[in-house]
Amino acid sequence: MKFKYVVPAALLIFINIYAYAQGKLVDYHNAEALNGLMQKKTYYTPENIQWLAELQKFFYSRRTPQGLEFLVVDTKEQHKSPAFDREKFAAALSEVSKDKISATDLPITRLLMSSNGKELHFTYQRASWICELNTYTCKQNIDVPQHTDSGRTKSPDQKWIGYIKKFNLYISPAADQTKEYQLSTDGSEGNSYSPYMAWSPDSKKIAAYKVNTAKQRLTYLIESSPADQLQPKLRQRAYPKPGDTLDQYIPCLFLVDTKKQIPVNNSAINEQFSLTEPVWRNDSRAFTYEYNKRGHQKYMVMEVNTSGETRALIHEQSNTFFNYSRKKYRYDLADGKEIIWASERDGWNQLYLFDGNGKLKNQITKGNWVVRRVIKVNEKERNIIFEGSGMEKGQDPYFIQYYQINLDGTGLKKLTWENGNHSATFNEDYSIFIDVYSRIDEPATTVLRAVKTGKVIKELEKADISALLKTGWRFPESFSAKGRDGETAIWGMIIRPRNFDPAKKYPVIEYIYAGPHDSFVPKNFAADNILGLHELAELGFIVVQCDGMGTSNRSKKFHDVCWQNLKDGGFPDRIAFIKAAAKQYPYIDASRVGIFGSSAGGQSSMGALLFHPEFYKVAVSSSGCHDNRMDKLWWNEQWMGYPVGPQYAESSNVEHAANLQGKLLLILGELDENVDPSSTMQVVNKLIKANKNFDFLLVPGMGHSLGGDYGEHKRRDFFVKHLLGVEPPEWNWIPNITVPKS
Incomplete structure (x- = not known):
């Protein structure tokens, strides 16, 4: 979106003659000009x-x-x-x-x-x-590095120093560090004690982990064209992949006064994905940590007392996955006498109150809507301020609104309710807040509100987009349609070009990102986003984006569609969404549909041609995670499960590459440190062996990306050629083209 043209005057006649069809040079100019025209023309949005x-x-x-x-x-x-x-x-x-x-x-x-x-x-x-x-x-501001004392940790009373020596845990009196006491004796290379020890508040106990270290997988990148030398460079990094072995942590307890280790019962925490760092109760009676079993179907909050006895305070179990990376929330009240916990156990992400022994006292929030984030727990007043979405009937179910509720589940109060996506900033005692709310088709309103009533104290700002509208910019349309089940609403947006003509027929380009960790269709007002979807529409397309099943922030059932099935990508819902739009708007040509995306969206965009070629005809896939066995361990095991089984091959673009139909452009940066570039290269290998026709762009020096400016130009050309049926403007014979303003 930053490629620039300078048009010699002699070429203007040529441009004018061929400017009437879509996808011509003037459309490229209009697309690129729009980027600058949209900038800095939305006023009074804080x-x-x-x-x-x-x-x-x-x-x-x-x-x-x-x-x-x-x-x-x-x-x-x-x-x-x-x-x-x-x-x-x-x-x-x-x-x-x-x-x-x-x-x-x-x-x-x-x-x-x-x-x-x-x-x-x-x-x-x-x-x-x-x-x-x-x-x-x-x-x-020159930041001064904060140096730690070689992993040496002082006790809260400053009398002792803990440290690791020869793989074991030692302590020394702070007043005389020539003395030392060895607290553990079983540490060894590859089975060493971690230096991140936790002292009890009374300085009489230490909780520490002994770590059985797994062998690291290394992946390699070749930098073909380094700036500082002629010869290429080899890079390597640790990069665990699904199925690899992981470090295993053994909680240990030590008494400072007697210099003894207390045996801890760790029988319930086998086959770990991870343990959180130990945290002591304020009265030093016990410490807690959280256990995530490999496969993410079992998650527990564990408590270890000073006798080494271990019990599970919270036990979360799922037949699919517990979304630890985005939806986990825990707050301990009164030093652990009660626990607030987030769970989807009733089918929606809600809050629960447990007593200090892990017995459920009551469900705090309830309904066919989701808690998005806890903002404030007021222990004295025993209430919570939180973000929720989906409670307000007739609104986009992804819109964030603010609420307050008592810990016993009573007194639910709306703090915001206007039809828009809200963002609140509170004062320190949470009595007032600034609320900014907008929609993709409604610029922002900013008000000062009172928490006690939710009522507006004063309107502070009202956005002005008159300068933006003078550029011809068109509002996106918020659009919803029934998904694959004929019942569930799928929400998204439709973008049209500035010179939109309802008498014409427009091919469709869908931008896809279906990562199960979130939802992705914008909800706030913005002239455009970093993807340049409005600019892409200028070439003669209708551009759409939607959140199909398998993405987050709806019901657990909606989310679980992704489980061991990332190839699904919400495609049955996406296809239904586009078909519904085409039925409502005859100018949308659902027989010419293209798709593009990056990373997980790169996997999905190519998957559209492999698994749904009857609908999708053209795809541009950037930095794709084409086989979930080749990508980062934590993200892929969260959704595809553990151990690695046949479900991984079933969702693999590599395994199904020979089924390619339609037009495909693959874009890859050689220095992608997020997704192993070999994932794309293995797709290329299979396509070649299957004698498939496709296009491939490898960008030297580029990391994880949609393709950079050059890749963006190639993507636009690819859609113009294969969806519009127009040969894109030739780059090489028009040097640095910029069309002058008329």
Whole structure:
């Protein structure tokens, strides 16, 4: 989306003659021009919202027709005022950076205002800076590395130091480190004690792990064209894959006074995927850790007392998977007398309250909707503020709203309810908050609200997109259709080009990412996203995106479709979504459908041609995880299961490559450290052996990516040629083409 053209005047006649059909040079120009036209034309939408505790005010930045502004909000007086003098700030940064900086368009990011409003921390030119706002003195912030004392850990009372020596755990008096006491004797190479030990608050006990270290798998990359030498470089890194052996952790307990090890019952934690670090109770009576069994179907919160007895406080069991990486939530109240726990045991992600012995007291939240995130647990008032989605009837079920509820499950109160996706920033006592809400088809409204009632205290901002609309930019359409079961709503969006003509027929391009760890269709208002979907539509396409079954943030049943079945990719729902759109809008041509994606989306986009060639005709696959046995262990075992079985081969693009139909472009970066590049190369190998016709682009020096600027150009050309049936403009005979404005 950054490739540029400069058109000689002699070629303008040529361009005008051929500008009437889609996919021509003028359409490429329009697509690229749109990127610049959309920039900085959405006004009065707050960013970098923060509560400044010492000032008792909110801070945020906003873009206006006059440039960037920075404000503080006095919540008592309900008044906004400038946070600092932009002119002085720009002058100070210009002086120290030696760059000419505009006060109305400060090129700074990652703003963080100090709680007293006297310092602004920010990023400029990829460096960290601080500006003292009293004197307007700016300086680069040079982070000083924090060195640890070789893994030596002091006890809370500062009297002892714990450390690892010759694979075993030792302690020494802090006052005389020439003395040492060996607490363990069974450590050895490959079976050593971890230096990350946990001292009890009373300094009388240590919880530690002995680690049986697994042999690491190494993967290799060849950097063909390094910048600093002619010859290629070989890179290697540890990269465990599904089925590989993992480190196993043995919880151990030591008494400082007697210098003895207490045997711990670890019989319940075999075949680990992981253990969390041990955490002591405040009164030192016990420590807890969380056990995730390999395969992610059993997850337990374990407690070990000072006698070495172990019990499970929380026992989560699933026939498919427990989503530990995104939905796990635990909060211990009153030093473990109660536990708040998130679970999908009733089919929806909800909160539960257990007593200190692990007995269920009550379900806190309940319904056919999901808790997305806990914001605040108020132990004194015994209530919770949380984000939820799907509770509000008639709204997109992915929209985040804010609620408060008592720990006994009573008193559910709405803090927000307007039809949009909400984002809240609270003050320190959680009595008020700034709420920014929008939709893809409705720009942001920003209000100050009271937690006690949820009512709006004051409207702070109303976004203005009039300048954006003058570019011809069109709103995306939020669209829903019934999925494969004829009942479940599948939600997504439809994007049309600026010169959209309902009398024409438009082929469809779907952007896909179906990773089960989240949902992916944008919900907030934005002119465009990093994928450039609006720009792609400018070439003469209808562009769609939807979240099919198998993705997250809906019911457990909706999510479980992905289980041991990543090749599904939600395709039956996606096809139904596009067909429903085509039925409602006759200008959508569902006989010409293309698809593209990267990473897991790269796997899915190629899978569309392998498993659904009757519907998808063209695919561009970037950085694809084409065989889940070749990709990172944690992500793939979470969804495909353990041990590695025939389900992995059933979802493999490599195994099914010979079934390819349609037009395929594979894009790969040779230095992909996220997905092993060999995954794509094995697909290429199978396609060649099957004598299949396909296109392949290998980008030297590129990592995990959609393809960079060059790959983006090739992707657009591929869709123009094979979906529009138009030969793309020839690059080589038009040097650096940019069409002048008329």
